[in-house]
Amino acid sequence: MSFLPTILNGLMVGGLYGLFGLGLAFAFGIMRIVNIAHGEFIVLGAYIGASLLSVTHMPLPVVIALVAVVTFGLGWALQTVMLNRMIGPNPVPAMVATMGLSIIIRNALVEYYGADIRAIDIGPLQDEGVSIFGTSIGVLPIIIFCTAVLLFVLMHLLLTRTTLGRAFRAAADDFEILETLGFNRKRVYAIAMGLAVTLSAIAGLLLAIRSSYSPYSGVERLLISFEVVIIGGIGSLRGSFLAGLFLGVVQLIGLRINPNSGPLFGHLAFFLILLAQQANLPGLFIRRRT
Amino acid sequence: MNGPISSRPIFSANAGLIGGILLVGALALSAVLLPVDRRLPMEICLVLAMAQGWNLLCGYTGLLSFGHQAFIGVGAYTLFLVVNTLGISPFLGLAFSAVVSAAVAVVIALLLKGSRDAYFSIGIWVLADCLRLLVGQWDFVGSSQGMVLNAPDIDPATFGDAVFWAALALVLVTQFAIFGLLRTRFGLGLMAIRDNETAAASVGIAPGRSRVIAFVASAVICAVAGAIYYLSVLYVDPAGAFDIDWQIRILFIVIVGGAGTLEGPLIGTAIYFLLREFLQDHGGLFLIVQGAIAALTMLFAPQGLWGLIQARTGWQLFPTKWVTQ
Numbered sequence: 001m002s003f004l005p006t007i008l009n010g011l012m013v014g015g016l017y018g019l020f021g022l023g024l025a026f027a028f029g030i031m032r033i034v035n036i037a038h039g040e041f042i043v044l045g046a047y048i049g050a051s052l053l054s055v056t057h058m059p060l061p062v063v064i065a066l067v068a069v070v071t072f073g074l075g076w077a078l079q080t081v082m083l084n085r086m087i088g089p090n091p092v093p094a095m096v097a098t099m100g101l102s103i104i105i106r107n108a109l110v111e112y113y114g115a116d117i118r119a120i121d122i123g124p125l126q127d128e129g130v131s132i133f134g135t136s137i138g139v140l141p142i143i144i145f146c147t148a149v150l151l152f153v154l155m156h157l158l159l160t161r162t163t164l165g166r167a168f169r170a171a172a173d174d175f176e177i178l179e180t181l182g183f184n185r186k187r188v189y190a191i192a193m194g195l196a197v198t199l200s201a202i203a204g205l206l207l208a209i210r211s212s213y214s215p216y217s218g219v220e221r222l223l224i225s226f227e228v229v230i231i232g233g234i235g236s237l238r239g240s241f242l243a244g245l246f247l248g249v250v251q252l253i254g255l256r257i258n259p260n261s262g263p264l265f266g267h268l269a270f271f272l273i274l275l276a277q278q279a280n281l282p283g284l285f286i287r288r289r290t
Numbered sequence: 291m292n293g294p295i296s297s298r299p300i301f302s303a304n305a306g307l308i309g310g311i312l313l314v315g316a317l318a319l320s321a322v323l324l325p326v327d328r329r330l331p332m333e334i335c336l337v338l339a340m341a342q343g344w345n346l347l348c349g350y351t352g353l354l355s356f357g358h359q360a361f362i363g364v365g366a367y368t369l370f371l372v373v374n375t376l377g378i379s380p381f382l383g384l385a386f387s388a389v390v391s392a393a394v395a396v397v398i399a400l401l402l403k404g405s406r407d408a409y410f411s412i413g414i415w416v417l418a419d420c421l422r423l424l425v426g427q428w429d430f431v432g433s434s435q436g437m438v439l440n441a442p443d444i445d446p447a448t449f450g451d452a453v454f455w456a457a458l459a460l461v462l463v464t465q466f467a468i469f470g471l472l473r474t475r476f477g478l479g480l481m482a483i484r485d486n487e488t489a490a491a492s493v494g495i496a497p498g499r500s501r502v503i504a505f506v507a508s509a510v511i512c513a514v515a516g517a518i519y520y521l522s523v524l525y526v527d528p529a530g531a532f533d534i535d536w537q538i539r540i541l542f543i544v545i546v547g548g549a550g551t552l553e554g555p556l557i558g559t560a561i562y563f564l565l566r567e568f569l570q571d572h573g574g575l576f577l578i579v580q581g582a583i584a585a586l587t588m589l590f591a592p593q594g595l596w597g598l599i600q601a602r603t604g605w606q607l608f609p610t611k612w613v614t615q
Contacts, residue, residue, distance in 0.1 A: 099356075
C-alpha cells in the first residue's frame, strides 16, 4: 500500500487547517486576544452552512458567501460588545470570556441540533475522482483545497494592497501610532475579528463537506488551529499555510497507521516542534507589551 | 531589627481569620452532621479542593491552565493501577497518586518551560488531550473501556463514609495549607511575581522556581481529589477522567468567585452547586448559563464576586495581605 494518496489527502485537508490557524493568528497578532471560542466558530460555520443548504437548496458558493456575511457579523459583534472592553496587557479576561462563549455555543448547538455526528451531502460531486500520479483523488477535495489557497491569496492581497490591510499590520505593531493617523482602533479590531471568524467559519464549512462534524468537534479544531499558529508563527501567511499542510499530512498518516489515534499524532508532532523551538528560537514566543 | 516595633508589617484583619475558620468549620460540620446522602457533600469537598489548587496556580502566579484535567486523570489512573496490581488499600494508593502526579507535573513544567500566557494555557491543554488519547489506547488499563477497581477488602457499609472523610480531610488540609503557605516568605514571593515579575526578581525571588512549585502543588491537589472521586465510583474511563469539563468546572468556580483570593473559590463552589441543583432538570441549559456567567463576570467584575466584595468592604476571611500597623 502506498502512502501517496494519504499524503495527497493530508495536503488537501491541510489547506483548511492552515485557514483555521490563520484566523486564530490574525486575531492574536493584531489584538493579542486568544479566542478560545475559535473552534466553536469553525463548527458554527458548518452548522449554518448545512442549515442553509438543506432549507434553501442554494448552490454551494452562494451558501459560502452567506456564511461569510453572517459569521463576519458574529465576529464583529463579539469584538464590539465584549472583547474591546478587555484589551490590555493581561490576556486572562479575554481568554476566560471566550471560554465562556465557547461553552454557550457548544451547548446551544447540542440543544438545537442534537449531539449526533453529521455530514453534509452535496450530491454527485462528492463521488467524482480524477487520477493524479496514478492515484485517484476526489474532485471535491481538490476544489476545497483550491478554495483554501484562493482565500490565502486574497488575505495576502488584502494585507499588502489595501488601506485596511495596512491598518491591520500597523495595529499589530503599534496601535497608538495608528490612532494618531485617524484610525478608530476599536473599529479596526472589530473588522479584524470579523475577518478572523469568517475565515475559520468558511474553512469549517468546507471541512464539514469532506468529513463529519458534531457540536463537540470545536475543541479538537481549536487545538489544531493553535498548533498551526505555533508551528507556523504569528504574522506569516506562508507559515500558517505550510504548518496546516504539515499537520494535515501528519494527522492522516497517523490515522492510517492507527485508526483509533484521533489527533494524537498531530499533537505529538506539535510537541516535538515546540521543544525544538524552545531550544533555538525563544523569539517565537510571546513578547508581552510592557 | 532597629525600627520601632509598631511599624512592623503584620497581616491585616487577623480578626477576619476567626470568621474564616468559623465559616469553614460550620460548613464542614454541616456536611458531617446533616443526615443526607454523602455523595454530594463529598463531591463539593473535592471540587472545592481542586479549585483551590488551581487557584494557587492561576490566582497567585498568573498561569492560566486549561489542562488540569490531566492531573485528575493521572491521579485516578495511578490509584486504580496500584490498587489492582499491588493489592494495597485504596487509601494508601492515594499517596501513589500524589507522587506520580507530582512527577508528571515536573515533566510538563519542563516541556512548557518557555511557554507563557496563552502558549502555556493551550500547550497544557494539548498535553492533557495527548494523555487522554494515550490512555485510551493502553490495553492494560482497559483502553477506552476504562477499568474497575478490584479491592476485595472494601466494606460497602462503611466505604461511602470513608471516602467522604478522605474528601473532607483533603479540602480542609488544602484550604489551610494554602492559607499557611501564602503567609510565608514563599507565598508572598508568589504574589509579588504575579503583580510585577521584574520587581520581584530584583529583590531576590526566583520566578521560575516559585512557579514550578505552585504548579506541582496544584497538580498534586487535583490528582488526589480526582483519585478520591473515582475511588468513590469504583470505575474510571479516559473520556471521563481526562474530560475538559473538569477544567471548565474548576475555572468557573475560581473565576466567578474571585481568582487570587482564598474566599473566592468558596463562593464559586456554592454558586456552582446551587446552579447545578436548580437547573439539573433542564439539560444543556445549566452549561449555557455557566458559560454566560463566566463571560459576564469577565465583562463586569473581572476580579470575581469576592473581589467586588473585598473592594467595597476590605474584608478578608483568610488574610494574606500585609499592612503596616
